[in-house]
Amino acid sequence: MAGEKSFQYGDIVEMKKPHPCGANAWTIIRMGMDIRIKCTRCGRSVLLPRSKFERSLKRVLQRADSAPPVGEGASSAPRDSN
Numbered sequence: 001m002a003g004e005k006s007f008q009y010g011d012i013v014e015m016k017k018p019h020p021c022g023a024n025a026w027t028i029i030r031m032g033m034d035i036r037i038k039c040t041r042c043g044r045s046v047l048l049p050r051s052k053f054e055r056s057l058k059r060v061l062q063r064a065d066s067a068p069p070v071g072e073g074a075s076s077a078p079r080d081s082n
């Protein structure tokens with residue numbers, strides 16, 4: 001399902017607005033009602049309500065379980081809560 005905004009703990013994501021430090025790559029360090037992301041460059045973390053995070057999310061740069069992008073069709077998703 002390409003194009004779908006799915007994300008999980010540990011993913012590195014790109015947001016619609018880059019961080020003032022110049023980077024636009026964030027690691028998801030907390031999942032829940034709120035999402036906490038951490039700038040990969042300066043290390044500052046930001047807490048966003050899930051709905052706001054989803055609106056601000058541009059794309060996922062790197063999956064936490066970084067499977068190489070080959071069409072293996074291995075959907076070994078670890079118990080995804082909601």
Ligand SMILES: [Zn+2]
Nearest residue numbers: 019021039042
């Ligand atoms: Zn930053």
